Amino acid sequence: MIYINPLDSNIVLARENHFMKIKCFINKKIGGTNCTDSSCNICKSQIVPLQKINFRIKNFLIDPLNLELLLTSSPENLYDLNIYFWKEIFPLFNFDDLLVYFNRKNISKNSRSPYKPFSEILINYYLKDLNRIINYDWFIDKNNKYYSAYDLSNNLDRNTCTYCNRVYTSTIINRHGKKVIRPTLDHWFPQSDFPLLALSFYNLIPSCSSCNSSIKGATNFNLNDHIHPYVDEFQTNDFIFKYRYNSTLNNYRIYLQDVNNFNSKARKTLEKMYVDDMYNSHQSELKDLIKIKKNYSKSYIESIEDLFGNKLSKDEVYRILFGVEFSLTDYHKLPLSKFKNDILKDLDII
Ligand SMILES: [Zn+2]
Ligand SMILES: [Zn+2]
Known part of the structure; x- marks a missing residue:
């Protein structure tokens, strides 16, 4: 495990850039206001706002402070923000109850949950909305010319896997602008359980595909028991x-x-x-x-x-x-x- 110092100048810049771009993208999707930068390629773009999104999700994300916290706050605060978000959406549920629904594979067809079927349909509806707004697929799309995983990886400039330090993970964009290769981005809080955090800066860990997919996968790490690359300063030694x-x-x-x-x-x-x-x-x-x-x-x-x-x-x-x-x-x-x-x-x- 190789510590990534969040105070390193290139990391600070990468975070700032990530925040500006993703903030504008989300605002665009939920019909929020454009940013003050007249040259912002996302605000000027033809990205179409989503229709009929859930008003609670929209109300949460349209608050500039919430959006800034979501995209840039530390892993500890991200966890708390996630709990707070779901409490706003489903006041009667606690987050652990919701997790069962997020992981569809965990629900047996015959399970007699007291919340079924109404809540299940409702939760799926919310998840769908959330995934359309916090749109990771857009971010990793090679044809995304506004701001993509390639830009983030390039800015982070990590040449080897953060988790294993065995494999090169350089970002290569050739002289014709072709996106050749980049590190995979591991969701430290797995995307399946924490869809809200799918585009949060500190939740995207540059890593090799073996560590990300084959080994860590959706393993649920927590900050009390496991090392976070941006948090635990002495992890490398x-x-x-x-x-x-x-x-x-x-x-x-x-x-x-x-x-x-x-x-x-x-x-x-x-x-x-x-x-x-x-x-x-x-x-x-x-x-x-x-x-x-x-x-x-x-x-x-x-x-x-x-x-x-x-x-x-x-x-x-x-x-x-x-x-x-x-x-x-x-x-x-x-x-x-x-x-x-x-x-x-x-x-x-x-
Ligand atoms: Zn903008
Ligand atoms: Zn690795």
Whole structure:
């Protein structure tokens, strides 16, 4: 897990931009007022307002403060806002009751819910409206020329998966403007349970498709038990990669060790994301580092530094030698940076 600092200048700008664009899109859909920027491509666009949307949803979203909170507030506040929203819509339900309806697969055909069938129809009607307004499909549509997932990913500029740091997730838009590839955006609060938060900035985590779809999927993380990439500042160093030799298997076993006396939050999250299993596929990288240790009596880095004189910075030497970043804040730029740094420290190479 690689921490994304919400105060980094490019992240602040990405959030501001996301807010301005999505705010205008939602206002357009619900018939709200245009923004004050006369060059705003969304307000000037022909995006057609929705007809007959539910007045409670509209009343909530047309309030500028609600809309700003929805799009830009911290994950903790997003959770509270979500509860507040549904209380406004269905005063007699609590959110957990509603969740059963959101997850249609959980409802058995014969279930004798006291709310059926009227409430079920009503809830579906609200969900439909909400999905048409908080329209994630529009956002990820490659033909969306106003503001899309490509723009957000490009602005976030994260080169590797936030969850695993194993896979490149660069955003590539070629010189002809063709959208070639981008990271997937994981809904930290799953979209199936939290449709209101489908376009909230801090709920869109740039990640690889394995971590997003195959591993995390709709797993319901919560802020008390699990790490959030934008919230938990020390997550990257809350655990370290270690290895031991297993003579029975005649191979190494890579594992994770807690740094802060079993920080359960880090542990629970890493276990759910199968991080140690994934890293055991990186035996060859581990063996290369062990080989370096065995074959160099003098400090490996120092000897290479001597070779290059003063022409390269320490970070550059490091990148050339190990193909990873040295500084914690740069780990996201190259795959396996966290893993290799931990192992190199363990081997006493750095
Ligand atoms: Zn606008
Ligand atoms: Zn990943």
